[in-house]
Every structure is written in C-alpha cells, then in structure tokens.
Amino acid sequence: MSEENVNEASDIDVLALDLTRVTGRFSRIAGRMAGTGYSLIAWRVLAELEQSGSARVSELALQQRVAQPSMTGLVQRLEGEGWVERRPDPEDGRAALVSVTAAGTAALDEYRRVAADRVRPHLAELSEFDRATLARAAELMQRLSERIDDPRV
Known part of the structure; x- marks a missing residue:
C-alpha cells in the first residue's frame, strides 16, 4: 500500500x-x-420503532445493548403511557411485537422539537456559510446512516 493510500486510510x-x-x-x-x-x-426505542416498524422486545434489547428484563420494563412503561403497543407475533405465538402508536410518535415529535429548540439559538450564532455546511453535513449523515443500516451493503 502506498504512503498516500495509508494516509487516506488513516484520514478515513x-x-x-x-x-x-x-x-x-x-x-x-x-x-x-x-x-x-x-x-x-x-427515545431511541421509539425512534427505532418509528423508523423500522415493530420489533420483539429481545430485538430492542439487543439493539440498545441492555438486558432483556430492562427492556421489558421500559416497554411496559412506554405501553403505560400509550406510546407503544404489543400484539402477538404472527410467526411465533409465544412472542409479541412492539410497535409505536400515534401518541408515541407525537411524544417523539415533541421530544425532537424541544431538542431542536435547544440547538436553534446556537445555530443562529453561526455564519450562513457554517449553517449551509451543517445542512450539507446533515444530508450526508442521513445518506451514511441509510447505507450503514442497509443489510445489502
């Protein structure tokens, strides 16, 4: 490998x-x-369910790197809020699929709005060039996220 390729790999x-x-x-x-x-x-669980659709508690626990009993407790709490619902898994009657509800999507939207409100004044302090750079970076991060999450890639 050439020195240029090594430097490029290192930069990446x-x-x-x-x-x-x-x-x-x-x-x-x-x-x-x-x-x-x-x-x-x-919030990550709600976002994952919103993005990818329903999932088993065990899948959610694995994705979030928490113990299954912890995820079960979280799902019960979210279910109590009316933010998620469980229904039998058609492929395995012993398991349940968790999905986000309209109320859960609304709660997630509000969470994101409040987070954006926290960021907004700091963005206003940046130059127009820097805001445009961040807008482009957001587009690229979205594209990278889709590629990373695509099982075919």
Whole structure:
C-alpha cells in the first residue's frame, strides 16, 4: 500500500471515529433537557420503532445493548403511557411485537422539537456559510446512516 493510500486510510479512520464520537455527544447534549422523565434509550426505542416498524422486545434489547428484563420494563412503561403497543407475533405465538402508536410518535415529535429548540439559538450564532455546511453535513449523515443500516451493503 502506498504512503498516500495509508494516509487516506488513516484520514478515513480518524473521520469515522470523530463522526461517531461527535454525533453521539451532540445527540446526548441536545436531548438532555428534552426528554425529562425518560432516558435516551426510551427515545431511541421509539425512534427505532418509528423508523423500522415493530420489533420483539429481545430485538430492542439487543439493539440498545441492555438486558432483556430492562427492556421489558421500559416497554411496559412506554405501553403505560400509550406510546407503544404489543400484539402477538404472527410467526411465533409465544412472542409479541412492539410497535409505536400515534401518541408515541407525537411524544417523539415533541421530544425532537424541544431538542431542536435547544440547538436553534446556537445555530443562529453561526455564519450562513457554517449553517449551509451543517445542512450539507446533515444530508450526508442521513445518506451514511441509510447505507450503514442497509443489510445489502
């Protein structure tokens, strides 16, 4: 491998680490005040169900890297709020599928709105060029997310 290819690979490695670190931190900070009463995991579960459709509790636990009993408790709490519902899994009568409800989508929309309200004044302080750069970065992050999540890639 040429020195140029090594430097390019190194640059890509650094960028991948930086994006992972910075986007995770940004999400945690922006959402910190937005979701009082619920953990970031709760909001991530609602977002995952909104994006991907229904899932078993075991799948949600695996995705969020929590123990299944913890996820069961969270799903029960979200169900109590009317934000998710469970129905029998047609492929396995012993299991249930969890899906987000209209009320859960509304709660998630409000969480996102409050988080965006927290970010907005800081964006206003940036130059128009920097805001345009972030808008482009958001487009690229969306595209990257779709590629990373696509099982065919």
